[in-house]
Amino acid sequence: MNNTFVIDYVPGKTKLQQLQGISKLALLGVMLIFIMISFDIRVLVPMFIFNTGLVIATKPSWQKIKGLLYFILITNTINVLLMYLVSPDIGPQSIGSKHVIFEIIGRYNLSVETLFYLGVRFLKIMCMFVASLWFILSITPSQLAQGLYKLHVPYRICTVVALGLRAIPDILRDYQAINQALQMRGLELDKRRASVFKRLKHAMMIVIPLILTTFEQVDTIASAMDLRLYGSTKKRSYYIEKPLTKVDYLALAVAGLLLLVLIAYCLGVVLHTQVGASRIWYPR
Amino acid sequence: MVKEKNIFLKLLFGEWNTKTVVVIAIGSALFGVLLDFAGIPVYTNTKLSVAYLIPIYVGALFGPIPAGLVGLFGNFFADLIGGAGFWPDWWIGNFVATFVIGLLPLYGANIKEGLFTKTHAIIFSIVSVLGLLISFAFIAPILNTLFYGGEQAINFAQGYIAVVSDGIVTIVVGVPLLFYLAKRFQKHSNLTVD
Numbered sequence: 001m002n003n004t005f006v007i008d009y010v011p012g013k014t015k016l017q018q019l020q021g022i023s024k025l026a027l028l029g030v031m032l033i034f035i036m037i038s039f040d041i042r043v044l045v046p047m048f049i050f051n052t053g054l055v056i057a058t059k060p061s062w063q064k065i066k067g068l069l070y071f072i073l074i075t076n077t078i079n080v081l082l083m084y085l086v087s088p089d090i091g092p093q094s095i096g097s098k099h100v101i102f103e104i105i106g107r108y109n110l111s112v113e114t115l116f117y118l119g120v121r122f123l124k125i126m127c128m129f130v131a132s133l134w135f136i137l138s139i140t141p142s143q144l145a146q147g148l149y150k151l152h153v154p155y156r157i158c159t160v161v162a163l164g165l166r167a168i169p170d171i172l173r174d175y176q177a178i179n180q181a182l183q184m185r186g187l188e189l190d191k192r193r194a195s196v197f198k199r200l201k202h203a204m205m206i207v208i209p210l211i212l213t214t215f216e217q218v219d220t221i222a223s224a225m226d227l228r229l230y231g232s233t234k235k236r237s238y239y240i241e242k243p244l245t246k247v248d249y250l251a252l253a254v255a256g257l258l259l260l261v262l263i264a265y266c267l268g269v270v271l272h273t274q275v276g277a278s279r280i281w282y283p284r
Numbered sequence: 285m286v287k288e289k290n291i292f293l294k295l296l297f298g299e300w301n302t303k304t305v306v307v308i309a310i311g312s313a314l315f316g317v318l319l320d321f322a323g324i325p326v327y328t329n330t331k332l333s334v335a336y337l338i339p340i341y342v343g344a345l346f347g348p349i350p351a352g353l354v355g356l357f358g359n360f361f362a363d364l365i366g367g368a369g370f371w372p373d374w375w376i377g378n379f380v381a382t383f384v385i386g387l388l389p390l391y392g393a394n395i396k397e398g399l400f401t402k403t404h405a406i407i408f409s410i411v412s413v414l415g416l417l418i419s420f421a422f423i424a425p426i427l428n429t430l431f432y433g434g435e436q437a438i439n440f441a442q443g444y445i446a447v448v449s450d451g452i453v454t455i456v457v458g459v460p461l462l463f464y465l466a467k468r469f470q471k472h473s474n475l476t477v478d
Contacts, residue, residue, distance in 0.1 A: 005365050006364075006365065006366070006367035007364050007365055007367075032370065032372075036372075036431040036432065039433045065367075068367045068368055071368055072368055072369065075368075079438070082435070082438050083435040083438060086435055086437045086438055087435060087437065090435065120433075121432075121433055124432060124433060125369070125432065128369050128370065128432070129368065129369040131370075132363070132367070132368075132369045132370040133367060133369075136364055136367050156300070156305050159305055159309065160305060160308050160309045160312065160353070160357055161309075161357065161360075162309075163305075163306065163309035163310070164308075164309040164310065164312040164313040164316075164357060164361055165313070165361060165364065167309065167310050167313040168313045168316060168317055168361065168365060171310075171313050171314055171317045172317050172321065175317060175321065175322065196324065196332070197456075199324050200324055200332055200334075200453070200456070200457065203322065203324055203332075203334050204334070204457055206322075207318065207322065207334045207337060208337075208461070208464075210314070211314065211337065211338065211341060214310055214314055215307070215310065215311075215341065217310065218303065218306050218307050218310055219303070221306045221310075222302045222303040222305075222306045225302050225305075225306065226302050230302050231301070231302055231305075280433075
């Protein structure tokens with residue numbers, strides 16, 4: 001269970017993991033907005049290739065990402081199939097033309113447009129997944145907090161991010177300890193042997209002690225921080241703050257370039273589609 | 285009038301000191317862990333999430349804005365440790381939902397002093413379900429359609445399932461939890477100052 005975390009707490013050795021938080025945040029931010037705003041295969045394919053490259057650049061262990069990859073592939077496939085079942089004409093509706101390949105039954109027919117639409121949607125979710133994955137694989141909580149602070153987020157919020165992420169392993173350990181202790185006393189959480197409400201009640205017997213013990217630590221942590229004069233000044237510095245390296249400047253330059261492309265794309269494509277109309281691009 | 289406004293703002297934001305920062309951090313971590321690891325599967329893709337007890341606790345003791353931030357950062361943490369992609373539509377949906385769940389001090393429930401009556405419980409249930417409806421059956425599906433081009437009918441169906449399952453947890457478990465907490469804090473408040 002200790003290996004269930006995807007996020008690392010110690011910075012890794014690769015170039016991407018050694019980057020400063022602000023560079024990674026800027027790259028991720030621009031690319032996520034770009035992926036969200038576009039429904040366009042001309043944007044999504046390069047994005048997918050670039051982000052997959054970044055994932056490979058973090059040299060992930062296959063063990064770590066295997067489960068995630070299968071999970072997202074399966075849920076995404078199910079989602080696309082459901083989309084087809086609910087509205088088989090989603091492609092023609094948003095593109096405006098219809099070329100049926102073959103009829104299946106009733107209103108279900110397979111058209112080129114629907115295939116294209118569902119394919120782009122699949123690619124879009126995969127793009128978003130890969131973009132999130134390289135970020136999660138390469139960032140540590142401290143880098144994230146420091147990066148956010150560099151982006152002028154109030155430092156109390158940065159503390160929330162760093163402190164919260166650092167508390168997670170402890171909380172998970174407590175959760176498992178309480179869980180095992182109560183199961184040893186005969187608490188049934190198995191789906192086959194107890195009804196939903198009984199299991200809910202049993203889950204409560206784990207969660208309530210967890211909530212109470214965890215929040216009991218709040219006073220200690222807050223006092224320790226107050227004693228070190230947390231929040232007494234308007235600014236804050238971070239231990240891990242380093243001068244930007246060449247690779248950082250490269251990453252920031254790429255982010256800036258992408259931002260320009262994004263603005264150009266918005267002006268050129270997004271603003272020309274009607275409000276409410278689908279943003280999908282289709283080769284004609 | 286100025287004073288009234290200040291009290292309102294204080295109820296809304298809570299006292300923004302070190303303790304609030306720590307509570308939001310720890311609460312978000314708990315929310316994230318429970319969201320990822322402690323769901324009770326009902327059917328294949330639906331589960332009763334006990335995570336929504338955290339914003340109830342934080343909201344009751346610290347106010348709605350801290351509770352809302354717990355939902356926002358908690359879901360962000362869940363995505364970070366889980367790794368199945370970032371879903372900002374759900375972060376925003378969870379922010380609104382947990383904000384509304386945490387509105388407790390605004391309608392007079394004062395858990396710290398042990399004040400939580402049946403009327404408060406009824407208001408809490410209605411308000412929470414309304415909040416869940418607004419966020420998961422309206423905001424999150426629309427944002428999902430906007431951001432990720434999903435099929436509206438599916439998104440809304442997913443939203444309704446989330447409203448029902450989270451509503452069940454919030455009311456069936458949340459109300460007893462609030463009564464329990466009120467009783468727990470009441471014990472401390474019997475003391476008088478000499």
